[in-house]
Amino acid sequence: MHGDNVAHIAPPAKKLTYLMQDLFRYLKDSEEPMLIKSCVFFYETEFIHPFLDGNGRMGRLWCTLLLSRINSLFMYIPLELYLLESRNEYYKALAMSDSKGASTAFVEYLLQKIEQALNDFLLERKVLSKNSHLYEENKKNEESQKA
Secondary structure, eight states: OBTTBOOOOOOOGGGHHHHHHHHHHHHHHOOSOHHHHHHHHHHHHHHHOOSSSOHHHHHHHHHHHHHHHHOGGGGSSOHHHHHHHTHHHHHHHHHHHHHHTSSHHHHHHHHHHHHHHHHHHHHHHHHHHHHHHHHHHHHHHHHHHHO
């Protein structure tokens, strides 16, 4: 549900086991980069809708877990916040992927959010590094003035 509208109708429950097994087989066997697999896995978790509640949370958790296999840095980047801040885009990308029967629109959306989160993280690190450098420089100046 999204507001008063049904945003997605999950596949029949009798297909759940097969679909989830197929999804994990894709994760294990696909030669696509893990970055892409993490996005596809997220989308497919949303599409299959294996739980009564919390499918979005589980999709985000799996995405973060899979991204952390690329680099543990992803455990510390709040990607979930970027997704929650762009909730309308998130639902549009899901709906577009659903209507086209392919995860492409959602994968592109998610890649943009991952890029944004990484850029913000790097910018923050740069600012912290600069501030640290200024702090050390100031500390040296204070020490030389005392001497």
